[in-house]
Amino acid sequence: MKKIVEVLPDVEALIERARVVTLEKINTAIAERGVCTIALSGGGTPKPLYEAIAQQKLPWDKIHIFWGDERYVPADDPESNQLMARTAWLDRVDIPASNIHPMPTDKADPAVAASKHERELQEFFQVAPGEFPLFDIILLGIGDDGHTASLFPHTEALKVSDRLVTVGNKDGQPRITFTYPLINQARYVMFVVAGASKKPALAEIFAPNGDASTYPSRLIQPQGELWWLLDRAAGEDLRSENLP
Numbered sequence: 001m002k003k004i005v006e007v008l009p010d011v012e013a014l015i016e017r018a019r020v021v022t023l024e025k026i027n028t029a030i031a032e033r034g035v036c037t038i039a040l041s042g043g044g045t046p047k048p049l050y051e052a053i054a055q056q057k058l059p060w061d062k063i064h065i066f067w068g069d070e071r072y073v074p075a076d077d078p079e080s081n082q083l084m085a086r087t088a089w090l091d092r093v094d095i096p097a098s099n100i101h102p103m104p105t106d107k108a109d110p111a112v113a114a115s116k117h118e119r120e121l122q123e124f125f126q127v128a129p130g131e132f133p134l135f136d137i138i139l140l141g142i143g144d145d146g147h148t149a150s151l152f153p154h155t156e157a158l159k160v161s162d163r164l165v166t167v168g169n170k171d172g173q174p175r176i177t178f179t180y181p182l183i184n185q186a187r188y189v190m191f192v193v194a195g196a197s198k199k200p201a202l203a204e205i206f207a208p209n210g211d212a213s214t215y216p217s218r219l220i221q222p223q224g225e226l227w228w229l230l231d232r233a234a235g236e237d238l239r240s241e242n243l244p
């Protein structure tokens, strides 16, 4: 694994750097394999990144969009990660509808939805049950509690290593989430993190030794490149001994 950590002066610089790196990785994937598979994060931090990417001229028919996690709400709910990405990015560009692969949230049982999405991934990537596909890019954020995707501290989802997609648990509410082994197969994993509220969790995530059940972002150790892009408010304490 190659790990790159950059601390940018402010949120604007963070988003600009994330835009540049994401575009570079999209273009590399398309040049090398003719297609780019990218999984998006949710929450508030990536919204300006998605708005910036929507301004680019890209071969949209060669880009396939997935999500690394989803809140278990209807697709038009303000909490939906899909809705945020559609509003900020996907509804603004000429991407074929068949290139957008949201996580289903319409089943009575979230476990059924997770299995359905897993089958969609297996069919799309042409992998057999038990095999893990390689995403080109997986974008991630972290929560103040150290979670990433919907891998929350001390939840069952952290123990799932034989599935692609599982059910997460945020304070008793179900989520759908990529498992950590699926994320770790990716060619490029990029965390984009802003704000002083993330500082305590980052200190634990970057500590040489620590507990991944308490800080699940520690589980993310991809076979490809691991990027951490941080604004100064989040990353200022990581500038010295913690950086690679």
Ligand SMILES: O=C1O[C@H](COP(=O)(O)O)[C@@H](O)[C@H](O)[C@H]1O
Residues within 6 Å of the ligand: 040, 041, 042, 043, 044, 045, 046, 069, 070, 071, 081, 140, 141, 142, 143, 144, 148, 149, 150
């Ligand atoms: O709930 C979630 O939170 C994290 C972090 O979100 P942020 O608003 O603090 O940036 C996000 O990465 C994840 O996809 C989302 O579902």
